[in-house]
Amino acid sequence: MKKIILLSAMLFTAAIFVSISATEDIVNNTIPGNEKYVVPENVQAIIDNKCFDCHSTKSKNLKAKMKLKFDKMAHLKTHKLLGKLDNIAESVTEGDMPPKKAIKKYPDLKLTAEEVKTLSDWSNGLISKIAGE
Amino acid sequence: MNKLLVALFAAFVIIQFIPANLPVVVKQNKDDLIATTDVPADIAQKLKTSCYDCHSNETNYPWYSYVAPVSFLVSRDTREGRRKLNFSIWNNLSKVKKAKYLDNINDEITEGEMPMKIYTYLHSGSKLSEKDREAIAAWADNYAESLFDD
Numbered sequence: 077m078k079k080i081i082l083l084s085a086m087l088f089t090a091a092i093f094v095s096i097s098a099t100e101d102i103v104n105n106t107i108p109g110n111e112k113y114v115v116p117e118n119v120q121a122i123i124d125n126k127c128f129d130c131h132s133t134k135s136k137n138l139k140a141k142m143k144l145k146f147d148k149m150a151h152l153k154t155h156k157l158l159g160k161l162d163n164i165a166e167s168v169t170e171g172d173m174p175p176k177k178a179i180k181k182y183p184d185l186k187l188t189a190e191e192v193k194t195l196s197d198w199s200n201g202l203i204s205k206i207a208g209e
Numbered sequence: 210m211n212k213l214l215v216a217l218f219a220a221f222v223i224i225q226f227i228p229a230n231l232p233v234v235v236k237q238n239k240d241d242l243i244a245t246t247d248v249p250a251d252i253a254q255k256l257k258t259s260c261y262d263c264h265s266n267e268t269n270y271p272w273y274s275y276v277a278p279v280s281f282l283v284s285r286d287t288r289e290g291r292r293k294l295n296f297s298i299w300n301n302l303s304k305v306k307k308a309k310y311l312d313n314i315n316d317e318i319t320e321g322e323m324p325m326k327i328y329t330y331l332h333s334g335s336k337l338s339e340k341d342r343e344a345i346a347a348w349a350d351n352y353a354e355s356l357f358d359d
Contacts, residue, residue: 143316155353158305159312166309207305207357 112206113150113157119198122191125184126174158207165199168192221277229280232287235266240300252348256296259324259335263290266297271331286325304356311353315346 115123123146130140132147144160152160167173169192174185187195238244243253262268263286274283294310302310317323319342329336337345 142320153354154357155308156312159308162305162309203305
């Protein structure tokens with residue numbers, strides 16, 4: 077009986093540690109493998125709502141998926157990551173993304189001026205941090 | 210029927226007077242990619258024949274690109290091409306911009322989106338084989354990687 081209590085206490089403690097480290101991962105949004113790619117929560121929210129459906133591994137839009145997968149960004153080499161980040165900043169600033177066709181069909185996808193600024197500031201900030209340019 | 214032909218011909222003659230504003234050709238560009246960067250000769254040659262007409266200031270306009278309405282299309286495509294990527298100003302770009310363009314080149318070439326179909330149709334020598342595409346994509350990726358220390 078004592079053993080069982082001890083064992084469950086150990087399991088309970090282990091579970092707490094696991095859940096704490098999991099929460100930390102979500103809070104920092106850094107993915108093991110590339111500490112340079114940091115996504116704050118407000119940026120992640122915009123990506124999730126307005127970009128992720130096409131630009132992720134599970135997307136059915138092959139062209140969009142080939143160009144950019146947000147769930148793979150942290151695994152890119154520096155030159156690729158910088159290239160993608162600069163494309164993100166440019167395409168949202170120039171209003172090329174999300175595509176006009178997609179916005180026509182799903183008006184909610186349109187980025188507000190504030191969201192455009194948040195995304196481009198984030199991309200450009202990361203670029204300066206990573207490339208020093 | 211005759212009237213229609215005459216009308217069409219008249220329209221054809223009239224549109225010749227609308228300026229097409231073909232982007233200006235500059236043959237020597239001191240910041241050109243190939244002039245300033247160590248691009249392997251076979252890649253440089255492919256870029257020249259398949260990309261440079263729209264993506265540099267060195268455009269070779271064929272005779273028909275001076276005839277409206279073709280001139281309007283050539284003018285638009287060349288202008289748009291240079292705006293998106295211009296190899297003539299390459300050396301002026303920051304490393305990050307170069308990385309972006311090289312990443313885009315990689316995507317477009319691998320996907321087969323460039324050169325545009327209408328261009329390869331009219332310029333038979335500009336068509337890229339699968340092997341050419343692989344070589345250009347690999348060059349773009351290696352070059353971009355060499356710009357940064359990972």
